[in-house]
Amino acid sequence: MRRTSNLTFASHSASALRSLAELFPGATPMRISILVSVARGKGHLLEESTVIEFGTSTMVFFESRLPLELAEKLHLENADRSLGADAVVVGVRDGESHRAIAARFVAEVRNWIIQG
Secondary structure, three states: OEOOOOOEEOOOHHHHHHHHHHOOOOEEEEEEEEEEEEOHHOOOOEEEEEEEEEOOEEEEEEEEOOOOOOEEEEEEOOOOOOOOOEEEEEEEEOOOEEEEEEEOOOOOOOOOOOOO
């Protein structure tokens, strides 16, 4: 483990995500399990369970194995459905076995844990 900016991270698996989150001021560490959904052609839906590792009042940062690209729209939802929000990918950084994703909410999320 390596300690940076008063936060502890696994040195390899989180390095891409950490470096992406550091580009956005105010990113706060958190752990919120979510389901990420991405619509593909002809109604096909790709889904993946992952964890929001960092967040701001308007953005979330998570790791994904989905083939997400910049400007792609996705839906985020937690298990109890208190979070159900659409977002757009604004940052992608390749990691060892996954991609680090930065996604910005497309609208205000009223019940989001971090308020602006």
